[in-house]
Amino acid sequence: MTTADDLIELVRTYNPKTNAKKLAEAYAYGEKMHEGQFRHSGEPYFTHPVAVAVILTDMHLDDATIITALLHDTIEDTKSTYSEVSKKFGREVAELVDGVTKLTNLQLNSSETKQAENFRKLFIAMSKDLRVILVKLADRLHNMRTLRSMKPEKQVQKARETMDIFAPLAGRMGMQWMRDELEDLAFQVLNPDGRTSIIRRFIKLQRETGDVIHKITGDIRIELDKAHIEGEVFGRAKKPYSIWRKMEEKKLSFSRLSDIYGFRVICGTEAECYATLGAIHQRWRAVPGRFKDYISQPKSNGYRSIHTTVSGRDGKRVEVQIRTRQMNEVAEAGIAAHWAYKDGIRVKNPFAVDPVKWIASLTERLDSSEDHEDFLEAVKLEMYQDQVFCFTPKGEVVKLPKGATPLDFAYAIHTRIGDSCVGAKIDGIRVPLWTRLKNGQSVEIITAEGQRPQATWVDIVATGRAKTAIRRSLREEDRGRFIKLGLELARVAFDHVGKRMSDRALTTAARRLHIADSDELLARVGAAEISARYVVQTLYPELTAKPGEEIDAGHAIVGLAPDQTFLRANCCQPVPGERIVGLTYRGQGVRIHAIECPVLSDYQDETDRWIDLRWHAGPHAAVYTVSFDMTISNDAGVLGRICSLIGEQKANISDLHFSDRKQDFYRLIIDVDLRDVEHMHAVRLALEADSDVATIKRHRDLTRKP
Structure with a gap:
């Protein structure tokens, strides 16, 4: 186990001004609180908080975050209290530890309604202090690295939760290295045969072709030297899960999959990035449709880089990422770059995104979701999205997720524009509303008075904002019919448990489910968005089977x-x-x-x-x-x-x-x-x-x- 002195030295490598005394006190306090506790592997439990702290030192995080990592399980699992942590280590640390404790208690893979409410709490915690999520992600990463000591069914549960929630969340925060590792560790549990098969094919491929990475890295360095560009070149084989996902998405066998290697060029300046792109395209043929310029159009999490895919040595497709050193720091650390320290002071990276602004941009469209299902869907769409950039006729940029349509574009501008949309033009040509948008296209929305959203639009759009707006409009249109049907369904459900349905009972249920009023509740029951049985269960849990009581x-x-x-x-x-x-x-x-x-x-x-x-x-x-x-x-x-x-x-x-x-x-x-x-x-x-x-x-x- 890493000792207190070892941990302090790790922090000192990037923050010489660290409060070593406070770190040592936190280490000793955490070790004392967890004394006598053991992990499933038989190791002392305190080895886990220490490992989480070490992971966070790799991100060059501040003392408060490192101390939080050491204490993150004390309030939940020991006799320690919030007031005691606050007294010993300050309110900032106590708030962070309490935030991590609350996140640990959220059941993110429970029933949809409960899951959506817990996602709301997750985003509230993120909005208060994003470092809470950084500690939680590091906690999940270490748990996944040591998952094998748990029972098989628990391994599968944790792996699925990681694949569905924590890995995409890490990716959405710009921490791609963590997303890759979390996905691969989960993949190892969920599909061990698939992962082993890919690794074996990699080994066979290396025997047949030799060290492709070393050869292509050398080729790129030669081109940089010719263009008098100083840059570092790195190459790697893609992770097994990344390859598996490509095989599944493209329905290709491993032998037909081409871009299984990725290369990165780190330059000194932005101008050198574009010069490097020119040198690479001059030497190798670019693959059409595989070029993305995230320097001129950064992702919302601050990520900047140029991506291109070329037909390299022996015709093999090679993906190349080109960025500056500062861009690379953000690409590696993501949102965590905002707190990164170097030589004792917080690094002012011009490309690091302000977490407050980032979390606001992430959640601004989620607040409008009126019910649990819409919110949950919107959250997952936001976390999984890859962006495309399109333009209005006036040249304004609209950011949308990959797979978005002109309808998504219309709703991104304004709900009124989306509701009244009757057609669209892309680059001046009339196209169907289900057309998938591509980077750089100019989109013009055609509207008409009296137009209302169609039920089929829900399946066409890709954004949570558009889906929510369409469903709301459809609900309003069919509201009377749904209320009448919901009333009958609710009456039957109340009769089933021997209770009388009343206005007061419906109003109480609506309040507990965070729904505006009883009419809205009945409309959702009639539209099959909420079951009548769930309404009754909310009021009389003792008379109905709860989700947690499944056999x-x-x-x-x-x-x-x-x-x-x-x-x-x-x-x-x-x-x-x-x-x-x-x-x-x-x-x-x-x-x-x-x-x-x-x-x-x-x-x-x-x-x-x-x-x-x-x-x-x-x-x-x-x-x-x-x-x-x-x-x-x-x-x-x-x-x-x-x-x-x-x-x-x-x-x-x-x-x-x-x-x-x-x-x-x-x-x-x-x-x-x-x-x-x-x-x-x-x-x-x-x-x-x-x-x-x-x-x-x-x-x-x-x-x-x-």
Whole structure:
């Protein structure tokens, strides 16, 4: 474990004026508070806060942040209190430690409504002091590095949460190195076979081609010397998850994937960056559509760089990033560059973004989201976005996420412009509203009085602001009809638990759900945005099953002996609600089969191995995988829509592979995690209703071991 003296020396390398005494006191206090506590690996617990502090020293952060890292678990996990930390280390540190504690207690992967509310709290914490998030990200990074000592199911939960929330958040904050590592560590848990396969192919490729990175780095240095440009050149192979994602997005095999290497040129000045770009393009052919100038049009998190892809040595595609040293510091540290120290003083990097302004730009469009679902969607869109820059006819720049359409452009200008949009011109040519915008295009929006948003627009737009505005307009249009329907649905839900629906009850529920009034609540119930059952649950939690009370998969079967373990049979994949029977296997516990499973006929003479079982009554978690055999049209967007339909039914796709590909259709096996037989029927019905789904049936592979 890093000692107090070692940690102080790490801080002194970039901040000679550090308060070594205060750091040592924080180290000793944290060690004392965590005395007797151990991690899952068996190590003393205090090794974790120290490791988090070391990660933050790599970002050259201030003393308050380093001390917060050392104490970040004391208020939550020890007898320490806010007032004691404040008295010993000052209010600033106490506020930061308290902020990290509150973030740790947020369940970001809970039900959608709860998750959205927790995301709001996350952004509130960020707006108070962004260093809270920096400590939390470093905390998550170290936890992911040491994840293997946890139970497998806990590893998967943490990995999914990291992939869905913390990795994109790090990327949105400009800390790409942290995003890459978090994604790769999560990928190692979620798809170990895929990651191993990519690493093996890399090793094989290196044997066949030699050290490509060294060769191309040398080639670039030669071109810089010819142009009399002083610059550093670095090369690296892309992370396994980054390669996997490209393979999935582009539907390419590893052998057909070209740009798996990335190179970076660090120059002294901005002028040298453009000179370097010219030298590289003069030597190698540029790949069309793969050039981005983030120096003239920086990202909102302060990131500046030139990106280009060229056909390099042996025709291999090579991605090159060109930036100055100051730009590189921001690219490495992201928003953290605002607090970075050098030689004892805070670095005034001209490219570092003011965190207050950055968090304001990130959240300004989220505040207008009226309900949980819209807010959650907007947050995720903001975190995952990659930007394109388009121009109004007057030459003003509008920043939009990748995949945005003219409708997004219209709503980015003003909601009134979006609502009344009837058409658009790109570079003077009339285009459909679903056209995807590209960098540098000039967009003109055509409007008309009396035009109202169409329901299909929700699927066309890519920004949370546009989706929220469209849904609000559609709600208002159908408000009367939805209120009437919501009233009937709510009445039935109240009757179901033996309670009478009243204006007072609806008003109370609306207030607890942070909705304006009872009419708005009923409108959302009628529009299926909130379930009537959830409204009743808000008022009478003791009479309804809470999300946290779902039956654990390990205790889902009734009829087993206390010492018997069980697994669902792979051949028939039974789900709650289906009739089941158990078969005992020596040394392997019990396998649960659906009663109609053909495999059971092989054991009809071994009745001593049969056990009469049933599913536990009550709500089950969506963890029971069922395979569907589907035939779908081979058209653009069909597979994406199929995945969206499954997601809309609150089901998760755990695997997907194609069993047959033809010119006009695909046949695929898709694994979906479900709650019970009713959930399975709902998913199947939604898919059958799609015109591009030719056939769908339950896939039962009798060749697989029970």
